[in-house]
Amino acid sequence: MKTNIVRKEEYKARLKRVNDAIALKEGAQMPVAPLVNGLPYYLYPELGLSHRSALYDFEKAMEAHIRFHLEFEPDGIVANIMPLCAKAADYLRPTMLDWPGRAGTPLPDDSIYQMFEIEYLKEDEYDELLGDYTGFILRKYLPRSYKSLIGLEQFRIDPTCGIMDLPLSPLANPALRKALQILLDYSKDREQSDARYTALTDRLIQNGFPPMYTAVGQVPFDILSDYFRGTVGTFYDQVERPDKILGACEKFMSVEIDALSAQAGVDADVKRVFFPMHKGMDSFISDAQYRDLYWAPYQKILQYLIGIGVTPIIYTEGPYETRTAFIREKLHEFPPGSCMIHFESGDFAELKKAFKGLACLTGGVSLQMLEFGTREEVVERVKFLAENCAACGGFILDASGAIEKAKRENIEAMFETARSL
Numbered sequence: 001m002k003t004n005i006v007r008k009e010e011y012k013a014r015l016k017r018v019n020d021a022i023a024l025k026e027g028a029q030m031p032v033a034p035l036v037n038g039l040p041y042y043l044y045p046e047l048g049l050s051h052r053s054a055l056y057d058f059e060k061a062m063e064a065h066i067r068f069h070l071e072f073e074p075d076g077i078v079a080n081i082m083p084l085c086a087k088a089a090d091y092l093r094p095t096m097l098d099w100p101g102r103a104g105t106p107l108p109d110d111s112i113y114q115m116f117e118i119e120y121l122k123e124d125e126y127d128e129l130l131g132d133y134t135g136f137i138l139r140k141y142l143p144r145s146y147k148s149l150i151g152l153e154q155f156r157i158d159p160t161c162g163i164m165d166l167p168l169s170p171l172a173n174p175a176l177r178k179a180l181q182i183l184l185d186y187s188k189d190r191e192q193s194d195a196r197y198t199a200l201t202d203r204l205i206q207n208g209f210p211p212m213y214t215a216v217g218q219v220p221f222d223i224l225s226d227y228f229r230g231t232v233g234t235f236y237d238q239v240e241r242p243d244k245i246l247g248a249c250e251k252f253m254s255v256e257i258d259a260l261s262a263q264a265g266v267d268a269d270v271k272r273v274f275f276p277m278h279k280g281m282d283s284f285i286s287d288a289q290y291r292d293l294y295w296a297p298y299q300k301i302l303q304y305l306i307g308i309g310v311t312p313i314i315y316t317e318g319p320y321e322t323r324t325a326f327i328r329e330k331l332h333e334f335p336p337g338s339c340m341i342h343f344e345s346g347d348f349a350e351l352k353k354a355f356k357g358l359a360c361l362t363g364g365v366s367l368q369m370l371e372f373g374t375r376e377e378v379v380e381r382v383k384f385l386a387e388n389c390a391a392c393g394g395f396i397l398d399a400s401g402a403i404e405k406a407k408r409e410n411i412e413a414m415f416e417t418a419r420s421l
Contacts (some may be wrong), residue, residue: 007208151179281318
């Protein structure tokens with residue numbers, strides 16, 4: 001069911017500005033859509049909010065993000081709030097995550113969540129993961145990732161006797177039953193958390209802001225390195241068992257495509273998937289490893305999405321100068337205007353030349369400039385980007401990453417200058 005849009009004209013104008021940029025058309029005005037994390041809490045200190053609020057008092061945090069949108073009027077929904085459910089996490093007891101407000105945490109209230117890299121997949125367990133993916137996730141990955149789900153190690157279906165309910169008799173194990181009950185309780189809180197996040201999106205749509213993206217994906221290599229093997233383990237595996245890495249990445253690719261296939265049947269004005277790219281930056285892995293292990297499985301996801309009419313947002317992180325030529329070559333395999341690509345740094349005049357006629361470029365204003373620079377520096381930077389990137393279309397003004405803190409006058413300068421050109 002579609003959201004009732006109150007400010008329809010503003011919604012249509014913003015949607016057209018962004019869609020024209022993605023389609024590589026020159027519009028009357030440069031689109032502005034910088035992702036924001038904690039910025040609204042920082043800009044409105046009188047509200048007394050923080051990242052902890054987003055986890056434990058979402059309604060108040062939601063009001064801050066709505067206030068930001070109404071004041072600065074970006075060309076899409078730029079609230080980058082991860083819909084975590086702190087209440088559920090409190091009793092799931094995740095081992096890979098820390099967050100502000102958790103009992104015993106050293107994190108201040110204004111910190112974003114923090115990740116711990118742990119080897120949940122051991123070096124000799126690749127075959128088990130690939131041979132029985134669901135079984136491995138249930139009996140090993142989840143118990144290792146969540147202290148409260150240790151009982152899932154006992155999850156078995158007994159095939160030795162199929163009479164009546166006997167195949168299900170292992171479910172009578174008390175530790176397993178406790179874990180299953182925790183999952184049921186979690187599902188209720190997860191449903192409430194998702195509903196709150198949907199309410200934020202609906203409120204913003206009603207006020208004339210179309211979504212910038214409608215789903216989040218991840219590069220299969222990053223899934224393996226972030227959540228299964230850790231950075232160090234993945235480094236070793238690239239040398240000692242690259243075939244196992246590729247097998248795991250192809251498995252994650254197929255699971256992700258299956259999950260994203262729901263986008264095909266969505267009746268929506270916006271169908272875009274945001275891909276933050278964590279570990280493909282310069283000097284992190286070799287060119288050959290980037291080509292074969294990092295990009296190749298990811299390319300198949302991109303191909304699938306483009307084929308069903310979904311726009312991927314290729315959101316590179318870190319320095320990417322040595323990867324630019326390779327990505328440009330790979331994007332020639334896609335129809336022009338079928339992707340968006342974000343860069344954290346680099347010569348944006350040259351980047352625009354590299355991707356002109358291929359993909360919509362986003363980014364351009366550094367987080368450092370927004371937090372520590374002057375208003376005059378921001379004005380000059382936006383003018384430079386308007387002249388060198390937006391003049392012929394195919395550009396959306398964004399920051400180098402999701403914004404946590406910035407001087408108010410610099411945020412004002414970014415939006416005001418973009419609107420005046």
